[in-house]
Amino acid sequence: MDSSMPFELAAELRGHDGSVRTMCVLGGEEGGHQQLISGGDDGTIKRWLRAETGSHVAFECIETITEAEHWLLALLPLPPGMITEAPQGGFIAASQDKMIRVYDVEGKRLRLLVGHQHGVISLSWTAGGQLVSGSWDGTAKVWDVETGQVLLTLGEHENGVCVLGLPNGDIATGSTGREEGGKIVDVQIRLWREGKVFKTAREHTGPVRSLALWPDVGFLSTSNDGSVRLYSFDGEPLSSVQAPPGPDGSPPFVYRA
16 A cells, blocks of 8 residues: 555444444454444444445444443454354453453344453453453452353552553553642553563653554553553663644543553
């Protein structure tokens, strides 16, 4: 693709009755049908089927899932064969209602993962194929999705936790910090190996909102302090960019990398 070519709006998907919080894409390999999965503040998950006619792209809502009792905050593709009943894969949904739900590609719920004490805000896979979840209860949990059991709890975070499985088997977590004297303090990124912290990073001055892989280099973090930071896989800071302040002088929140 020519990087100088401008992006153009290809389609608009309308159907949610609240803000759309999270999305993921399923399928599309080897000519298969591609699905877009969306979750929102209306507590619903929608499955959208992509169709193309010439240069026209359209998405049809083929199902609305209404099982969650609160906002949908994270979606993650389930790889084919990860669990017995889903040979074609599916998706995993995390909600403010504390639950993690596992669905097949047709939207049938296969698992209900219960263990967090507050809303679940982040999902990722480890290099070994375990699910990692982060929650407002101050913990990250590692799950065996086949059995639905918690394998490990990574605790003592400062409020909300975002998670990322790294290619070397380690796990990165970021916290939203805690309030002290009207200010947010103790914002941290932690690197975990075999259930123990071996590195912390404290460069962010606002809550860490997301972590994302930068292949062959390391990982990115985003924050309410308006910055995106790049770290090596062993947690060393490599680079950062800062968004310009808004009209009131405050930094804009950067929610996703």
